[in-house]
Amino acid sequence: MIVAKGLSKVYGEFRAVDGIDFEVHRGESFGILGPNGAGKSTTMKMIAAVSKRTDGELTILGKDPNLKGPEIRAHLGVVPQKDLLDRELKAWENLYIYGRYFGLSKKFLKPKVEEMLAFAQLEEKRNSKVEEMSGGMQRRLAIARGLINEPEILLLDEPTTGLDPQARHVLWDRLFRLKENGVTTVITTHYMDEAEQLCDRLVVMDKGKIMAEGTPAGLIKDYSSKEVLEVRFGTDRNEATAPQLATIAERIEVLPDRILVYVEDGDAALEKIHALGLRPVTSLVRRSSLEDVFLRLTGRSLVD
Amino acid sequence: MITSIATSMAVRIAEKRAGKFGSGVYSGRAGQLVERNFLAFKSSNWLVVISGFVEPVFYLLAFGLGIGKLIGGVTDGSGHTVSYAQYIVPALLATSAMNGAIYDSTWNVFFKMHFGKIYQAMLATSLGSLDVALGEIGWALLRGLTYSIGFMLVVAPMGLIPSWWGLLAIPGATLIAFGFASVGMGMTSFMKNFHQMDWINFFMLPMFLFSGTFYPISVFPEWIQWIIRALPLNQAVELIRGLTLGNLNLAMAGHALYFVVMIAAGLFFTTKRLTALFMS
Amino acid sequence: MSDLKFVPGQAVNVRHAMRVGAFRVAEYRLRNMAKWWDAIIAFGIGNPVLYLVSVGIGIGALVDHSTGGHGIGGVSYLQFVAPALLASAAMQGMSDEVTFPVLEGFTWSKYFFAIGGTVISPKQIVNGIYLAAFVRGIWTVLTYGLILLAFQAIPMVSFFPLILSSLLAGCGWTAVMMAVSAHIKDDDGFFAIIGRFVIAPMFLFSGTFYPLSQMPIYLQWIGWISPLWHSTDVGRVLTIGQPTQPWLMVVHFAYFVAMFIGGFAFTYPVFARRLAE
Numbered sequence: 001m002i003v004a005k006g007l008s009k010v011y012g013e014f015r016a017v018d019g020i021d022f023e024v025h026r027g028e029s030f031g032i033l034g035p036n037g038a039g040k041s042t043t044m045k046m047i048a049a050v051s052k053r054t055d056g057e058l059t060i061l062g063k064d065p066n067l068k069g070p071e072i073r074a075h076l077g078v079v080p081q082k083d084l085l086d087r088e089l090k091a092w093e094n095l096y097i098y099g100r101y102f103g104l105s106k107k108f109l110k111p112k113v114e115e116m117l118a119f120a121q122l123e124e125k126r127n128s129k130v131e132e133m134s135g136g137m138q139r140r141l142a143i144a145r146g147l148i149n150e151p152e153i154l155l156l157d158e159p160t161t162g163l164d165p166q167a168r169h170v171l172w173d174r175l176f177r178l179k180e181n182g183v184t185t186v187i188t189t190h191y192m193d194e195a196e197q198l199c200d201r202l203v204v205m206d207k208g209k210i211m212a213e214g215t216p217a218g219l220i221k222d223y224s225s226k227e228v229l230e231v232r233f234g235t236d237r238n239e240a241t242a243p244q245l246a247t248i249a250e251r252i253e254v255l256p257d258r259i260l261v262y263v264e265d266g267d268a269a270l271e272k273i274h275a276l277g278l279r280p281v282t283s284l285v286r287r288s289s290l291e292d293v294f295l296r297l298t299g300r301s302l303v304d
Numbered sequence: 305m306i307t308s309i310a311t312s313m314a315v316r317i318a319e320k321r322a323g324k325f326g327s328g329v330y331s332g333r334a335g336q337l338v339e340r341n342f343l344a345f346k347s348s349n350w351l352v353v354i355s356g357f358v359e360p361v362f363y364l365l366a367f368g369l370g371i372g373k374l375i376g377g378v379t380d381g382s383g384h385t386v387s388y389a390q391y392i393v394p395a396l397l398a399t400s401a402m403n404g405a406i407y408d409s410t411w412n413v414f415f416k417m418h419f420g421k422i423y424q425a426m427l428a429t430s431l432g433s434l435d436v437a438l439g440e441i442g443w444a445l446l447r448g449l450t451y452s453i454g455f456m457l458v459v460a461p462m463g464l465i466p467s468w469w470g471l472l473a474i475p476g477a478t479l480i481a482f483g484f485a486s487v488g489m490g491m492t493s494f495m496k497n498f499h500q501m502d503w504i505n506f507f508m509l510p511m512f513l514f515s516g517t518f519y520p521i522s523v524f525p526e527w528i529q530w531i532i533r534a535l536p537l538n539q540a541v542e543l544i545r546g547l548t549l550g551n552l553n554l555a556m557a558g559h560a561l562y563f564v565v566m567i568a569a570g571l572f573f574t575t576k577r578l579t580a581l582f583m584s
Numbered sequence: 585m586s587d588l589k590f591v592p593g594q595a596v597n598v599r600h601a602m603r604v605g606a607f608r609v610a611e612y613r614l615r616n617m618a619k620w621w622d623a624i625i626a627f628g629i630g631n632p633v634l635y636l637v638s639v640g641i642g643i644g645a646l647v648d649h650s651t652g653g654h655g656i657g658g659v660s661y662l663q664f665v666a667p668a669l670l671a672s673a674a675m676q677g678m679s680d681e682v683t684f685p686v687l688e689g690f691t692w693s694k695y696f697f698a699i700g701g702t703v704i705s706p707k708q709i710v711n712g713i714y715l716a717a718f719v720r721g722i723w724t725v726l727t728y729g730l731i732l733l734a735f736q737a738i739p740m741v742s743f744f745p746l747i748l749s750s751l752l753a754g755c756g757w758t759a760v761m762m763a764v765s766a767h768i769k770d771d772d773g774f775f776a777i778i779g780r781f782v783i784a785p786m787f788l789f790s791g792t793f794y795p796l797s798q799m800p801i802y803l804q805w806i807g808w809i810s811p812l813w814h815s816t817d818v819g820r821v822l823t824i825g826q827p828t829q830p831w832l833m834v835v836h837f838a839y840f841v842a843m844f845i846g847g848f849a850f851t852y853p854v855f856a857r858r859l860a861e
Contacts, residue, residue, distance in 0.1 A: 045860075048701055050697075050700055050701060050859060050860055051860050051861070052860060061593075069705070070598070070601075070602050070605075070703045070704070070705055071598050071602075071703075073701060073702055073703050074596045074598045074601055074602075074702075074703045075592075075593045075596065076701070078698075078701035080697065080698065080701070082694065084693070084694050084695055084697055084698035085693075085695075085698070086612075086616070086693065086695050086698075087693055088616055088619055089615070089616070093615070097611070097612045097615065098698070098702070100608045100611060100612070101601075101605070101608050101609070101612075101699060101702040101703060101704050102595075102596045102601050102702055102703055103596065103597060103600045103601025103602075103603075103604050103605075103608070103703065104595065104596065104601075108595065115588070116588075119588050145698075147588065149595055149596050149702075150590045150591070150592060150593065150594060150595035150596070151592060151593065152592040152593040153592075177588070178588065181588055181589065181590075182592065183592055184592070351773065351777050351781075352773030352776045352777060355773075355776055355777055355779075355780035355781060356776075356780070358780060358781070359780050359784060362780075362784050362785055362788055362789075363784075363788065365788070365789075365803070366788035366789055366793065367788075367793070369799065369800070370793060370794040370798055370799060371643065371647070371793055371794055373794070373798055374647045374650065374651065374656070374794055374798075375643075375646045375647055375650050376650045378646070503623070506623070506626060506627065506630065509631065509634060510630075510634045510638075513634055513635065513638035513642075514634075514638055514642075518638075518642060518643055519642040519643050519645065519646050523641055523642055523645045523646075524641070
């Protein structure tokens with residue numbers, strides 16, 4: 001569906017996207033994970049066929065976006081980061097008018113709008129203006145709008161940023177249903193739990209480059225250990241304790257407030273630490289996540 | 305250090321006022337709001353500030369010079385013939401006082417209420433709703449005063465203010481602005497969207513055209529004249545015109561009283577409304 | 585709970601969608617305008633009536649009286665001012681429908697970026713916005729023209745040529761204002777500045793209320809560059825038989841066309857650039 005080779009976008013001196021390669025297959029849910037400013041949104045705009053690439057190759061649905069922008073966009077659904085809804089219009093009008101931009105007929109859109117309102121669980125808000133809706137509702141409306149043209153690919157830029165936990169889960173449920181229905185989705189996010197929930201396959205981006213690619217489980221397997229032991233000794237003593245901990249683990253990361261100890265068995269490692277005569281203030285054993293993958297790849301946290 | 309001084313001061317002021325009448329809505333700190341507006345104003349676009357001053361000058365040039373040639377003289381209230389430019393200068397001064405006050409107290413306030421949400425933050429502190437009302441209006445008056453003085457500095461050397469009483473036109477214009485700003489802010493607190501705001505302009509235009517600004521209202525039938533006399537802009541124009549042309553009469557006291565009533569009523573409703581909106 | 589069932593990529597007829605893009609943007613704008621229908625109708629009718637009563641009965645009485653009942657050039661003051669008021673209303677009404685929407689689309693709600701994500705091209709957005717403004721222009725000149733007729737401010741025979749020439753002036757001016765709005769990054773007092781430094785002087789110094797020749801020569805240039813003067817001059821030839829030269833009429837219309845072409849030429853690339861940001 002989407003093929004990128006050496007794809008680059010340069011603003012003046014700044015290389016926002018710096019020669020990336022990836023492919024997205026039909027029916028797949030593909031994620032682009034990275035911190036703010038990694039080049040995710042720029043990549044997304046190029047895939048959405050609104051921003052022209054500086055260098056490299058990009059084909060979407062077999063076409064070059066620089067030449068066939070409107071034809072490609074006809075089969076894309078876009079959910080922008082800032083919903084970009086028309087605040088003067090009611091919920092149903094936002095859906096209807098957007099469908100009209102795709103040349104869709106009134107006859108087609110009438111039932112379609114109701115179907116999308118039901119999908120977004122917004123039937124009761126049908127006649128509400130956008131400003132009368134919560135952030136989660138606005139985001140669901142934006143997703144419904146992106147689907148009004150029955151797109152082949154749905155692009156979601158940071159779909160749950162700024163939403164409360166409950167609204168996120170409602171949204172994930174809706175997106176999961178879409179995936180089951182065979183819609184190809186591309187999602188950018190800086191939340192690793194979101195990437196783990198929604199993506200079949202993902203790339204990790206940092207500073208305009210792709211650092212790694214794979215399934216969430218595969219990436220964790222390749223770049224991290226099975227479990228992580230988090231220990232805190234107090235801000236001033238973490239640094240000093242680190243060399244001793246290094247002896248019992250495959251790898252450790254010293255963060256300002258805590259030390260991450262990468263091991264196959266967290267509880268066993270904690271016992272070894274006690275055996276060394278060390279007394280951490282707090283300790284926690286958890287499974288490795290994409291956050292750890294990112295830390296390994298870049299030496300930095302995803303969300304700071 | 306600074307914060308603790310500020311806090312203890314705020315507490316002191318609050319304690320001092322606690323027993324007094326109206327302490328729920330007024331903390332004696334309206335000046336804070338004027339100060340905030342001044343800070344915001346310093347970083348705003350200077351062209352906008354200057355533009356408020358040039359508007360009446362443009363009208364004076366166009367009507368005074370242009371139509372003035374077509375018209376010659378106009379007979380003022382006490383039977384003297386004055387030049388057309390002398391006739392419209394006080395009207396322009398009154399109109400620009402009105403426009404400035406209405407703009408500051410309607411559009412600006414509307415934006416702050418609905419987009420900036422500044423008032424919610426302010427009223428969460430020790431400021432009361434009357435502080436907010438007085439502060440906003442005080443700010444509108446400061447700007448209006450500056451414009452009036454600027455306009456007078458242009459027209460007086462041109463001989464368009466024949467009487468020394470004209471000096472009183474500056475405080476007169478401020479009184480007028482106070483009246484319009486109080487009522488304007490009160491009305492704005494009831495507005496829900498831009499659509500309704502548009503209607504303010506709808507009523508401003510006829511007031512501007514018919515209030516004896518560009519021609520004496522005696523051209524209209526008697527019953528229309530009475531309607532016009534009831535409009536605030538006509539009251540304002542008559543007050544300022546009496547001063548700049550030096551035709552003092554008892555009716556002017558009535559005009560001034562009209563604005564005092566406007567101020568009192570406007571402040572009363574604005575305070576009540578802001579309290580209902582943000583503090584209940 | 586409801587599920588979606590559709591075959592991805594079947595609903596849109598791409599060629600049809602690309603063909604009707606501009607009309608669909610106009611449809612959106614008109615639907616948006618319709619939310620303000622009461623204000624648009626009230627202003628469309630109220631504004632001319634108020635101006636005509638005020639100017640006709642008020643200032644007109646003063647002018648006609650002091651010129652011994654001859655008005656200006658042998659016609660009443662109301663008849664003299666009528667073409668200028670009509671042209672001014674057309675320009676203002678039409679340009680309002682490009683300035684605010686363009687700022688809204690790029691700066692306030694950024695809604696243009698949502699449209700830009702669909703089949704519609706930047707050029708079609710421009711055309712659609714303009715088309716909707718044109719509809720507003722037609723409504724404005726028709727109502728204003730009819731009210732002028734009712735006040736006997738213009739002769740019947742000049743009705744159609746007059747509203748047409750005013751509409752042309754409105755079209756030229758609106759294209760220019762669209763280009764200006766497209767260049768605005770944030771509105772930091774933009775409308776106050778345009779209103780007071782451009783629109784107010786244009787309204788006042790374009791020979792609107794008295795012949796341009798009566799103004800001091802150092803202010804007359806405002807009239808020469810003002811589309812309102814060009815339109816007013818055409819209008820006075822049509823309604824009150826003001827003498828003219830063929831070349832001057834050519835200049836007037838060439839000016840409208842130049843504004844129209846220039847406005848679009850400076851709008852298209854800005855839309856294309858900003859939407860790709």
